[in-house]
Structure formats: C-alpha cells, structure tokens
Amino acid sequence: MKNKNVGFLIIGISVIIGIIVYLFNKELMATTSSACSMGPECPMYGAIAIQTWVSLALAGLVFIIGLFLILAKEHEKIVIKKIKPVAEIQPKKFSKKSLEKLNKEEAKIMNLLLEHKGSMFQSEIVGKIGFSKVKITRTLDSLEGQGLVERRRRGMTNIVLLKS
Numbered sequence: 647m648k649n650k651n652v653g654f655l656i657i658g659i660s661v662i663i664g665i666i667v668y669l670f671n672k673e674l675m676a677t678t679s680s681a682c683s684m685g686p687e688c689p690m691y692g693a694i695a696i697q698t699w700v701s702l703a704l705a706g707l708v709f710i711i712g713l714f715l716i717l718a719k720e721h722e723k724i725v726i727k728k729i730k731p732v733a734e735i736q737p738k739k740f741s742k743k744s745l746e747k748l749n750k751e752e753a754k755i756m757n758l759l760l761e762h763k764g765s766m767f768q769s770e771i772v773g774k775i776g777f778s779k780v781k782i783t784r785t786l787d788s789l790e791g792q793g794l795v796e797r798r799r800r801g802m803t804n805i806v807l808l809k810s
Contacts, residue, residue, distance in 0.1 A: 653715030660709035667701040751777065751785045756794065756808075764808040768797065771806060 674694055682688035745753050754775055759766060772782050786806060789795040797804040 649715045649718055649720060653712045653717075656712030656715060657709055658712075660705045660712060663705040663708065664702065667698065667705060671698045671701075748789075751781065752789055755782070755785055755789065755806075759795065759806065759808050766806055767800070768804040768806055 671694065675691075678688065678690045678694060682690055745756060748756060755771060758771060758774055768782065768786070771786075772779050775782065777785070786795060786797060790797060793809060796807045796809050798807065
C-alpha cells in the first residue's frame with residue numbers, strides 16, 4: 647500500500663479515536679455528576695480531565711503520523727539492470743596489412759579486442775593498455791569512424807565490439 651493511502655487510513659483512525667474519547671468523556675461526566683455528591687470539587691473530575699487529555703494527545707499523535715505519511719515523498723524505485731552477456735562475436739578476419747595501416751594505438755586496441763574474442767568493456771581496455779581514458783576514447787572514435795569497431799552503452803560504461 648502506498649504511503650498516502652496509509653496516511654489517510656491513519657488519519658481516519660485518529661478521528662474515530664477522537665470521537666470515541668469525546669463520547670466516552672461525555673458519558674463519564676454525566677455519570678460522575680450524578681454519582682459524586684461533592685459537586686465540582688469531586689476528585690473524579692480531575693481524573694477525568696487527565697484521562698481525556700492523555701487520550702486526545704494520543705489521538706493527535708496518530709493524526710500527525712498520518713499527515714506525515716500523506717506529505718512524505720514516495721521512495722524512488724531502484725532499478726537494477728542486469729547486463730546480458732554479449733553473444734560471442736565472430737570478428738572478421740583482419741589481415742596484417744589492414745592492421746599495418748593503423749597507428750600504433752589503434753593497432754594495440756584492435757589486437758587486444760582480437761585476443762578477447764571481439765568484445766571488451768571500454769574500462770577494461772583502459773586498464774589493460776594503460777593509456778588515459780581520453781586517449782582511449784579518441785582512438786576508439788577513430789576506429790569507429792573507420793568502421794572497424796562499434797561502441798554500445800551498457801549502464802555506466804561502453805562495450806566495444808569488433809564490427810563483423
């Protein structure tokens with residue numbers, strides 16, 4: 647059940663408690679006035695007043711809790727997305743001549759991708775090659791422009807795939 651609905655339910659309960667306290671207090675006062683011969687100085691009137699205030703304070707506390715639940719912001723749902731493993735990609739056969747046309751950074755990345763069956767997370771490439779993140783990103787931009795690799799977003803990182 648949502649917080650708002652629970653809040654309205656609790657406020658309804660506090661109102662019902664307040665009505666019950668009022669009716670009970672009214673009946674108790676009538677009984678005390680007929681039973682006590684001392685008049686307004688009767689000690690039962692003091693006890694009734696204390697019991698009434700305690701009861702109304704509790705009903706008020708329940709009412710405030712209900713208001714809090716109504717006005718409180720709903721919790722955001724946490725969505726956890728599982729990354730599905732990328733199906734093994736059969737990378738196209740790159741010849742030595744096609745790799746020789748690449749600069750040394752591009753060739754290192756292509757060789758690393760070939761060693762890992764054509765797919766790796768971009769963060770893994772940064773860790774294995776040792777270049778800065780910026781240099782890896784620019785080199786991958788160049789390889790993507792040449793149509794050799796493709797980057798796909800996976801959560802907070804990219805997966806780099808050899809184009810087949």
